[in-house]
Amino acid sequence: DAKTTQPPSMDCAEGRAANLPCNHSTISGNEYVYWYRQIHSQGPQYIIHGLKNNETNEMASLIITEDRKSSTLILPHATLRDTAVYYCIVSPNTGTASKLTFGTGTRLQVTL
C-alpha cells in the first residue's frame, strides 16, 4: 500500500474552513484516497473517499490533485466537535477485501 504524509497537528478557528493536506506521491492507479477521523476515546469514523474526482458529502469535501499525488480534506465550517485526529489513507477498493493502513494522522484542534 502507498504511504501518506500528513502534518502532525493543525489549529483552526471555529466557523472557519479547516483544510487538511495529505501527500501520497506513490499512489497507484487503482488506489482510492480515504479519510477517517477519530475523536478522543471513540473508534475511527469514516468521512469520505475518492479516486480522482473531487467529492463532497454532508461532512466534508475532498479535493484530489490532477496527478493524484496529494489531496485536501475540507471541513467547510469547523466546530469544536470536529476536534479529532484525521487520517488520510490510500488503498485499493477490491470489493470484499479490506486492509487499511493508518498512519499517525493530523491532530486538528478547533478553537473558539
Added chain:
Amino acid sequence: DAGVTQSPTHLIKTRGQHVTLRCSPISGHKSVSWYQQVLGQGPQFIFQYYEKEERGRGNFPDRFSARQFPNYSSELNVNALLLGDSALYLCASSMTASGANVLTFGAGSRLTVL
C-alpha cells in the same frame, strides 16, 4: 439501528492469560475487520473476515486468531498475553456494496495486561 457493538468495553488480564473479544457488526454487514491501537498510534490491521472466510491478516503473531460466525459476528482471541498487547482493540464492519474499505467502527475493547 444499532452500530457495531463490542464486548467487553474494558478488561484487565495478567501476562500469560488469554482473552476473547467479541464483535457484532451492523445488521446486513458481512465483513468484519479487527484493528489494534496502541496509545499514541494509529490503528493497525489484524484480520478481516468476509462471509466467514479470512480475507486478510496483518503482521501479528500466531497468538492472535479470529473467527466469524454464521450470523457474521466475530471473535478475536489472543493467547499468552504480553504486556505489549495492552491496547484498544477495534472492530469494524462494512457493507461491501459500498466498498469494503468504508468501515464503521465500534467503540473498542480496551485491554490492559499487567
